[in-house]
Amino acid sequence: MTVLDTELRPAEPSRAIVFWRRYRRNRAALLGLFIFAIVVLMALTAGFVDPGDPLRRAGDPLTAPFVDMSVPLGTDQLGRDILSGLFYGARISLLVGVVATLVAIAIGVIIGALAGYFGGWVDDVLMRVTEAFQTIPNFVLLLTLVAILGSKIEWITLAIGIVSWTAPARMVRAEFMSLRNREFVDAARNLGVSNTSLIFREILPNALPPIIVYASVIMALSILLESALAFLGLGDPNYASWGNMIGQGRAVLRTAWYCAAIPGIAIVLTVLSFSLLGEGLNDALNPRQKQ
């Protein structure tokens, strides 16, 4: 165990540089970042690089991959371009992943902060609600919400956020309980700072690092949830989605297994990249944690 002497060190390099140095120490995390960058690039360039509409016929049905170079990864049973589906699917996956994660974190932060900061009966009530949400199997709740709200992409994203907030709420609550009686919070409280700014300006910034790391987990789970919905045919039919492509590919599994395998590999790689990204973030944000 070495003791860091923070007082005597020369001028520190900027935070971003320190962050990057710690992050790149983890080689798997670099791989994660690389895959993630490719997926983001695919989402951004869908429609420019690969011009085809993923929902329209682009070639002969069930063209195998690498046969016809106008449809490099082949076509499905309706003649739709699989590569183009991959590009547009990346857009939907990322969009749903990011927005659902923001929704989940927002609900989780509010509930967890209130419960952890105030404690007492507020904590009791909010924790029972959290437990109730944790008790209902999340995919069943998601199906129910989609059955009630409908299959529009906005509602699906919101529903995924609603079924994913419990874990971040518990984390925020635990952080708040350990931080709320620290000296810097007491000092601010004695200066007459209001509860709202104590929660959001003093405590929350200190509670954020583990939540940012966990956001990568929620993002991965959101993408898996969306793809499972789309696979079951409950996704938004107006957008190409990897899950939906696999669901359609299931019908031709015997003759053209690549229709299901290609988007499946895309999901695995994307989710994998989030896991690796999360580990890298953990190394960079919580450098003292033993791992």
Next chain:
Amino acid sequence: MKLALPPILIYSLRRLVQAVPVVILIMIGTFLLLKLAPGDTVDALVGDMGGADAQFIERLRVEYGLDQPVWVQLWRYMEKLATFDLGWSFVYEQPVSTVLMDRLGTTLLLMATSLSIAFTVGVALGAIAARRAYSLTDNVISTLGLIFYATPSFFLSLMMMLLFSVKLGWLPVGGIKTIAGFYTGWDHVWDVALHLIMPTAALSLIYLSFYLRLMRSSVLQVADLDFVRTARAKGAGETRLMFHHIMRNALLPVVTLFGLQFSTVLGGSVVVETIFTLPGLGQLAYQSVIQRDMNTLMGIIFLCSIIVVIVNFLTDLLYARLDSRIELA
């Protein structure tokens, strides 16, 4: 005189009492969901009858108490749920509770087999990976864990189907038994087991990675603690150290995760049961969404929640048994 109940009993009673508000909240939640859903019981009933005149519909609404204030309706609804009266399924033309009980066995069987495999194999692999941390064995185990963690269950299921049913022809594609088989006795058991291999493997491979990753980091953490060093200094062999000193402590967070994860695994069975056409609760949930059978759907939520509460209660007891530091009373 003070009542001398054994502490474990007091502990379990207290845990049970704590579960009551959660169950009540879930009852209120399902009621709200039913209210949010388009159409009510009478709409479903009238639709089932093929239409009726306005006066009759009005009379039905009064009969079902739908003209009452919402909180009266809520109270009646909760009274019914408390006696496990989950309403009528207009799709199956049976009480919802009957429909659910038909399906419960399959789901419980699937859960029990896949979770016990996932837990034991996950814990064992996690412990092995931690013992040989950063070696080739560890890298292979950890990488496989990461990949299965990232694989959607439906994709894994499809690829297994492709390999074992379509290409090799070893295993049946779906269902719980051979329909025209009419097997009895051990033949029946063997037949069901064959049908369950792929769904069980799909579920357990994916959830195994959760336990594996946690167990690995947990063992690494515990192995560094002072009491392990002391035990080693006193001459305990590596095997004894592992099983006697490290494992028991390292298991605690994994048991917690088992309780927390159980509802997720139950949700995951929806996809797997649907793919393999297993007649369980998960497949029923999917069909109810497609057929807009809200009563059945709410029944599934309620029943699943009760199962989760029971499993959590049992894991709490197990935790208390494993961790002797825990205050029972």
